Amino acid sequence: MQSFSQQLINQQFINNQWVPSAGTRLLDVMNPYREVRIAQVTAGDAADVDTAVKAAKQAQPAWQALGGSARAKYLDGFADALVAHRDSIITLSATNNGKPLAEAGIDLDDAIACYRYYAGQARALDARQGELVSVEMAGVEARTYHDPVGVVGLIAPWNFPLVTSAWKLAPALAAGCTAVLKPSEVTPLPERVLAEIALEIGLPAGVLNLLNGDGEGIGAPLSHHPDVDKISFTGSNRVGEAVMQAASARTASVSLELGGKSPILVMEDADPGQAADWVMAGIYFNAGQICSATSRLLVHEDVAEALYSALAERMDALTLGDPLAEGTDLGPLTSAKQRDAVQRYLDLAEQEGLTAVRDGKHCTLPEKGYFLAPTLYRDVPVESRLWQEEIFGPVLCGHSVGSEAEAVQLANDSVFGLAATVISGDPERAKRIGRQLKAGSIWYNSEQLVLPETGWGGFKRSGIGRELGPWGLSAYLEVKHVIGPAD
Numbered sequence: 001m002q003s004f005s006q007q008l009i010n011q012q013f014i015n016n017q018w019v020p021s022a023g024t025r026l027l028d029v030m031n032p033y034r035e036v037r038i039a040q041v042t043a044g045d046a047a048d049v050d051t052a053v054k055a056a057k058q059a060q061p062a063w064q065a066l067g068g069s070a071r072a073k074y075l076d077g078f079a080d081a082l083v084a085h086r087d088s089i090i091t092l093s094a095t096n097n098g099k100p101l102a103e104a105g106i107d108l109d110d111a112i113a114c115y116r117y118y119a120g121q122a123r124a125l126d127a128r129q130g131e132l133v134s135v136e137m138a139g140v141e142a143r144t145y146h147d148p149v150g151v152v153g154l155i156a157p158w159n160f161p162l163v164t165s166a167w168k169l170a171p172a173l174a175a176g177c178t179a180v181l182k183p184s185e186v187t188p189l190p191e192r193v194l195a196e197i198a199l200e201i202g203l204p205a206g207v208l209n210l211l212n213g214d215g216e217g218i219g220a221p222l223s224h225h226p227d228v229d230k231i232s233f234t235g236s237n238r239v240g241e242a243v244m245q246a247a248s249a250r251t252a253s254v255s256l257e258l259g260g261k262s263p264i265l266v267m268e269d270a271d272p273g274q275a276a277d278w279v280m281a282g283i284y285f286n287a288g289q290i291c292s293a294t295s296r297l298l299v300h301e302d303v304a305e306a307l308y309s310a311l312a313e314r315m316d317a318l319t320l321g322d323p324l325a326e327g328t329d330l331g332p333l334t335s336a337k338q339r340d341a342v343q344r345y346l347d348l349a350e351q352e353g354l355t356a357v358r359d360g361k362h363c364t365l366p367e368k369g370y371f372l373a374p375t376l377y378r379d380v381p382v383e384s385r386l387w388q389e390e391i392f393g394p395v396l397c398g399h400s401v402g403s404e405a406e407a408v409q410l411a412n413d414s415v416f417g418l419a420a421t422v423i424s425g426d427p428e429r430a431k432r433i434g435r436q437l438k439a440g441s442i443w444y445n446s447e448q449l450v451l452p453e454t455g456w457g458g459f460k461r462s463g464i465g466r467e468l469g470p471w472g473l474s475a476y477l478e479v480k481h482v483i484g485p486a487d
């Protein structure tokens with residue numbers, strides 16, 4: 001495999017070839033720790049989209065005709081190649097994204113698990129084709145088939161580049177769809193590896209096309225393209241809504257994985273030290289740039305003081321620094337733009353007079369890099385924008401509650417519903433509380449457990465549809481019934 005970052009100037013991967021982009025604008029790809037440019041990438045152009053969609057459309061019937069078991073071999077091939085190149089991919093990902101090596105490893109390992117899982121699902125799909133439906137009407141036979149949706153546009157964000165693209169690409173290919181994948185222009189380097197792997201494993205030409213570019217150059221034309229049968233998008237609500245609008249003009253289906261403002265409920269019977277470990281894991285991982293970050297802490301007033309002091313202790317022990325260095329807990333934010341967006345919330349907190357348990361005054365930042373101090377505000381009013389809006393950075397807002405009922409009510413009082421966590425000394429109680437929460441993933445006495453077998457997606461404004469599990473495959477299948485006289 002070539003050195004990924006070398007020749008990434010003005011190229012697109014279409015029909016198994018690196019070809020010049022029709023776009024003339026170039027975008028800088030940064031190392032957010034060193035604040036230096038490490039590559040440039042084309043902003044792309046509608047003409048690139050057109051060529052890639054044509055290639056995908058031409059390749060689709062043969063890819064579908066291969067059958068699930070044959071497609072599964074390629075998905076296993078992706079997983080094997082990602083394993084084989086693990087070290088170089090993780091280094092590349094940590095360098096481009098700013099996440100510590102261990103977290104880059106989790107991004108990659110979860111992606112590998114996803115390719116393997118959907119290899120299994122692709123094999124199982126063959127056995128599901130033509131299943132007999134039990135019908136009341138005498139003399140009638142009905143059978144169920146699952147056809148691929150067709151050509152799919154897959155648009156990914158920058159926070160977990162490998163896993164967010166795997167959650168789309170693996171089920172799409174398993175289903176028999178062909179794809180045009182658009183990585184985020186902020187972190188195009190990790191996903192570029194997928195094109196190199198497609199060549200390495202001999203994936204048929206046109207099955208995976210990868211277009212570098214930004215929203216204007218690639219994202220919008222892809223969402224509007226008449227030959228794209230479905231768009232699967234992960235990113236912000238603002239862009240997700242634009243994608244949905246574009247798809248609605250031709251009644252194309254969409255899957256949307258959008259923002260979150262997930263609660264973590266710490267009940268009065270929780271051990272404060274153990275609870276603090278879960279709270280930390282839920283917000284400071286990936287410098288808080290996680291859609292499912294549990295960024296609203298609802299703590300019972302009986303344990304609030306003990307919890308805040310346990311959190312302060314743990315926050316003081318965090319090491320901020322080089323993502324490639326052993327022992328780094330927090331890297332920089334992934335871009336200057338994201339650092340500035342989070343800083344605006346910190347400025348607002350100052351204006352609102354919020355009480356910081358820990359903030360920039362308690363922490364010395366590395367001299368270079370898009371760093372922000374891990375921050376914890378307590379007693380945040382529920383009317384505050386910091387309580388209500390997704391910040392997408394290392395900022396936790398706490399609020400005390402007097403009862404379980406109040407905790408549940410405030411947990412559900414959000415426009416989002418992606419995830420939630422319940423910490424209690426009584427696991428049965430934690431599960432019972434979890435059942436009352438409106439979110440796609442509820443963790444109890446744990447955090448951020450994302451499994452290929454369970455669904456991923458949100459209630460309310462956190463999105464539409466589910467990735468992962470059998471639901472993730474269904475998102476790329478059309479159900480069809482063949483009905484007639486029984487033999």
Ligand code: NAD
Pocket residue numbers: 155156157158159160164182183184185213214215216218219220223234235236237239240242243256257258259260290291292390392418457458462463
């Ligand atoms: P973003 O919406 O800015 O960008 C996402 C992708 O959309 C990028 O590839 C971007 O180039 C592209 N894009 C931009 N404008 C477009 C347009 N007009 N049409 C089509 N595509 C366009 O989001 P981001 O900053 O990359 O990611 C952060 C957001 O993603 C956060 O809100 C986070 O919560 C969300 N996210 C959600 C999940 C989830 O599973 N629910 C996972 C990760 C991130």
